[in-house]
Amino acid sequence: MNQRKKYMQRIARERIKILYELAQNEAMNGDEELARRYVDHILNLSRKYNVRLPGYMKMRICKKCHSFLLPGKTAQVRLKKGKVVIKCLKCGTYKRYPYR
DSSP states (O other): OOHHHHHHHHHHHHHHHHHHHHHHHHHHHTOHHHHHHHHHHHHHHHHHTTOOOOHHHHHTBOTTTOOBOOBTTTEEEEEETTEEEEEETTTOOEEEEEOO
16 A cells, blocks of 8 residues: 555544544534534545444444434434344434344
């Protein structure tokens, strides 16, 4: 991998972190549409510069409608049979993660 590509990926990671924090703040303040726009920018950056999102970011983003999943506001969280089940309240998509 050349030097320029590594540099661009590092900048993309920094921008992704900043956008994630902005999306989180907007979702907490109730502006879900702006939070979704930030998530769209995050996903576009990760695809363009081939940067993997950390696990904590993936858990908070709906794969189908790209909304920011905030427990109690935009997501419903349940524990069922050794799994954490997160339901998006916008589109109804489920995410399941083992917790044992």
